[in-house]
Amino acid sequence: MSTERRAPLDRKRVADTALRLLNEVGLEGLTLRAIARELDVKAPALYWHFKDKQALLDEMATEMYRRMLAGTALDPADTWQERLLKTNRGLRAALLGYRDGAKVFSGSRFTGTEHAPALEANLRLLTAAGFTLAQAVDAGRTATMYTLGFVTEEQGVRPLGGEHREGFDMEERARRLARFPLAAEAGTLLFDDYDRQFEEGLAVVVAGVGARYGIS
Amino acid sequence: MSTERRAPLDRKRVADTALRLLNEVGLEGLTLRAIARELDVKAPALYWHFKDKQALLDEMATEMYRRMLAGTALDPADTWQERLLKTNRGLRAALLGYRDGAKVFSGSRFTGTEHAPALEANLRLLTAAGFTLAQAVDAGRTATMYTLGFVTEEQGVRPLGGEHREGFDMEERARRLARFPLAAEAGTLLFDDYDRQFEEGLAVVVAGVGARYGIS
DNA sequence: AGCATCTCCTTAACAGCGTTAAGGTGTCAA
DNA sequence: TTGACACCTTAACGCTGTTAAGGAGATGCT
Numbered sequence: 391m392s393t394e395r396r397a398p399l400d401r402k403r404v405a406d407t408a409l410r411l412l413n414e415v416g417l418e419g420l421t422l423r424a425i426a427r428e429l430d431v432k433a434p435a436l437y438w439h440f441k442d443k444q445a446l447l448d449e450m451a452t453e454m455y456r457r458m459l460a461g462t463a464l465d466p467a468d469t470w471q472e473r474l475l476k477t478n479r480g481l482r483a484a485l486l487g488y489r490d491g492a493k494v495f496s497g498s499r500f501t502g503t504e505h506a507p508a509l510e511a512n513l514r515l516l517t518a519a520g521f522t523l524a525q526a527v528d529a530g531r532t533a534t535m536y537t538l539g540f541v542t543e544e545q546g547v548r549p550l551g552g553e554h555r556e557g558f559d560m561e562e563r564a565r566r567l568a569r570f571p572l573a574a575e576a577g578t579l580l581f582d583d584y585d586r587q588f589e590e591g592l593a594v595v596v597a598g599v600g601a602r603y604g605i606s
Numbered sequence: 607m608s609t610e611r612r613a614p615l616d617r618k619r620v621a622d623t624a625l626r627l628l629n630e631v632g633l634e635g636l637t638l639r640a641i642a643r644e645l646d647v648k649a650p651a652l653y654w655h656f657k658d659k660q661a662l663l664d665e666m667a668t669e670m671y672r673r674m675l676a677g678t679a680l681d682p683a684d685t686w687q688e689r690l691l692k693t694n695r696g697l698r699a700a701l702l703g704y705r706d707g708a709k710v711f712s713g714s715r716f717t718g719t720e721h722a723p724a725l726e727a728n729l730r731l732l733t734a735a736g737f738t739l740a741q742a743v744d745a746g747r748t749a750t751m752y753t754l755g756f757v758t759e760e761q762g763v764r765p766l767g768g769e770h771r772e773g774f775d776m777e778e779r780a781r782r783l784a785r786f787p788l789a790a791e792a793g794t795l796l797f798d799d800y801d802r803q804f805e806e807g808l809a810v811v812v813a814g815v816g817a818r819y820g821i822s
Numbered sequence: 823a824g825c826a827t828c829t830c831c832t833t834a835a836c837a838g839c840g841t842t843a844a845g846g847t848g849t850c851a852a
Numbered sequence: 853t854t855g856a857c858a859c860c861t862t863a864a865c866g867c868t869g870t871t872a873a874g875g876a877g878a879t880g881c882t
Contacts, residue, residue, distance in 0.1 A: 398858080398859060398860090399859085399860095421838080421839065421840085422839085422840065422841090423838085423839080423840095431859095431860070431861095432860075432861060432862080433839095433840085433841090434841080434842080434843095434860080434861075434862085435859075435860050435861075437840095437841075437842085438858080438859060438860070439859095442840080442841080443840065443841090496755075496758055496759060496762065497762060503782050503783060506782075506783050506785075506786045506789050507786065509786070509788075509789045509792070510786040510787075510788050510789045513788040513789060513792060514788060517788065523788060523791060523792060523795070524795055526792075527792050527795045527796060528795075528803065528806045528807065528810070529810065531796075531803065531807065532752065532806070532807035532810045532811070534755075535752055535755035535756040535759060535807060536748065536751055536752040536755060536811075537755070538755040538758065538759065539712075539750075539751035539752060539753070539754040539755025539756070539758065540751040540755070542712055542754065542755065542758065543712060543751060543754065546712065546713060566719050566722075567719065567722055569722075570722045570723065570725070570726040571726075572725075572726050572729040572730060572733065572739060573722050573725045573726045573729060575739060576725070576729060576739060576742075576743050579739070579740055579743045579744075580743060580747075587744065587747065590744045590748070591744065591747065591748035591751060593814075593818060594744070594745065594748045594811065594814040594815055594818050595748065595752070595810065595811060595814050596814070597813075597814040597817040597818040598809075598810040598811050598812070598813040598814020598815070598817065599810055599814070600817070601813040601814065601816070601817040602809060602810050602813040614829080614830060614831090615830085615831095637867085637868065637869085638868085638869065638870090639867090639868080639869095647830095647831070647832090648831075648832060648833080649869085649870090650831080650832075650833085650870080650871080650872095651830075651831050651832075653869095653870075653871085654829085654830060654831070655830095658869080658870080659869065659870090
């Protein structure tokens with residue numbers, strides 16, 4: 391009979407475990423009871439560390455953000471275009487790293503101030519490149535909103551990189567849209583190669599930032 | 607004793623009622639039992655008309671889209687810029703018309719082919735303006751993803767145009783970010799005047815479409 | 823007229839959810 | 853030895869989406 395006592399939980403261990411579990415069961419399967427079972431604990435124990443489930447989701451989002459920072463090398467010599475591309479590619483990669491990652495992320499708020507250094511660095515780089523502070527903020531937000539929207543949609547259609555959700559039979563779609571030739575032809579373009587789609591849209595946003603604020 | 611018999615339900619009546627109720631109770635309060643009560647019916651009755659709750663949410667999203675089309679006047683003489691602006695302003699307005707509108711919308715798929723005529727019209731206008739079909743699709747998608755991401759965030763912070771969610775005290779934020787002057791100063795810019803923010807980002811996207819595809 | 827069929831809804835129930843209340847056990851300090 | 857505190861358990865509550873089974877009213881067939 392083992393008298394080994396499990397080390398006490400802390401917020402980070404809970405969030406890490408929950409993130410790992412998220413990839414196995416998805417957001418709708420991510421119940422407090424399942425997380426607790428994984429931690430060898432009963433569900434109400436989690437309420438000692440988090441005031442409710444949303445607080446745990448907030449911590450998970452913060453941890454996702456930390457891992458995104460760790461996975462995105464920010465070179466101070468980046469041009470503003472490179473920086474915008476890098477941060478948004480990094481954001482997408484981080485979100486795609488978890489099933490329903492975008493939903494978890496955009497439904498939550500960060501718990502600390504850990505996002506401040508990166509925000510500061512990006513604002514500094516863009517203002518140094520000639521943007522006003524307001525322009526830098528608007529540019530970053532526009533790109534971020536695009537990325538969040540894109541990945542949310544991407545993960546809604548293709549939850550973990552596998553099959554499509556039902557109702558996406560291309561042949562049947564083309565038949566239904568026979569009276570709308572452009573829309574029908576667009577079908578193959580609409581659902582293929584998300585990497586290319588994302589890069590294309592991101593390039594549009596970056597080009598727009600340069601064009602609208604007159605900075606190249 | 608009234609022998610009046612309620613007219614039988616249909617999918618549209620259910621979806622309409624659910625949309626009205628959504629604005630009173632929000633997505634998390636939108637239970638099948640609450641919807642059924644509103645329709646003077648018991649919850650399992652809804653399963654006669656919808657195979658599950660997601661099917662009802664899909665119908666609601668489709669109805670939102672119909673109302674967006676009805677509220678957006680599409681002039682065939684629009685320039686491509688005007689068309690992009692109009693459709694995305696209309697999309698945002700439609701989403702903002704319902705509590706958690708963006709979440710309902712982007713978590714769902716349309717039920718029919720009713721989106722096809724508008725899609726066809728937009729693709730026709732953009733290709734006539736000189737875009738290739740692939741470019742037109744990419745341009746429209748980029749703008750739509752931006753709008754969906756933006757409104758999702760907007761409604762997450764300010765669920766129905768009222769107060770902010772807790773944790774958005776500006777003074778306290780500035781104090782915490784004392785070591786990050788640009789980030790601190792950006793605070794007032796970050797959370798003010800969503801209309802202006804949205805228009806600015808949309809203008810960036812439209813400018814980017816023109817710049818990247820060389821069409822003005 | 824009588825019987826069957828189909829539509830639309832009800833009653834009853836199930837497993838599972840987030841959450842709260844109350845209490846127990848181990849550890850460390852006085 | 854006593855008390856306080858950190859951390860977790862057991863039990864329960866009201867709620868959820870969903871299924872199974874069946875009943876009432878209209879419609880059509882013989």
